[in-house]
Amino acid sequence: MSKIRDWYERAFLPLGKALAKLGLSPNQITVLSVLIGFFQVYFFWKRDILLGFAFFLLAAFMDIMDGSLARAIGRTTKFGQLLDHFSDRCVEFQLVLGLILGGYIPGWLGALLAFSMILPSYVRARGEAVSGISGQGVGFFERKEKLGTLIGGIILEYWIGNNILFWAALIVSIFSLITAVQRVHYYYKNIKEG
Secondary structure (H helix, E strand, O other), rough: HHHHHHHHOOOOOOOOHOOOOOOOOHHHHHHHHHHHHHHHHHHHHHHOHHHHHEEEEEHHHHHHHHHHHHHHHHOOOOOHHHHHHHHHHHHHHHHHHHHOOOOOHHHHHHHHHHHHHHHHHHHHHHHHHHOOOOOOOOOOOHHHHHHHHHHHHHHHHHHOOOOHHHHHHHHHHHHHHHHHHHHHHHHHEEEHOO
C-alpha cells in the first residue's frame, strides 16, 4: 500500500506544480471534487452510465490532485487532511445515490452499501482517536478495493449488463462489513485498558 502511495505521489507531483500556477488552494480543489460529484449523481440518475462514470472518475482525480497540489506548494495541513477524508465520503455517497436513483441497485442495497463503505473509516477514526494507534492497512478490503470493485462493476454493467453492478455492490457491502469487524478486533487486541 505505501509503495503504491509513494509511486502516485511522485507521479502526480508535476501535475500539482502545474496546478499551483492556477492560484487555487488544495482545499478549493477538495471542495471542487464534491461539487463535481453532483454531476455523477445527475447522469447516473438519467441512466447515462458513461457520463456518470466519467464524472465519478473526474471527482476521484481531483481527490488525487488536491494532495499533489498541497505537497507541491508545501501546504499540507491537518485541516486539509480532514477535509480530504470528508470529501472522500461525500463522493462515495454521491456514487451510491446515483446508482440508486438510476435503478442500477435497489434502495435497500444502496443503504447497506453506503453504511458498509463508511463503517470501516469510522471504526479506524474512532479507534485512532481513543487509542492513538494507527489503523492504516488494517482489514483486507480497504478503499482501493471497494472503489476498484465498483469501478469494475460499472464497466461490466455498461458492456455486459445482467445486473453485474448489483453483485459488485453486494460484494463491496459484505467485504466492507468484514473489514470493519477486523478493525474492531484489531483495536480490541491493541487498546490497553488502564
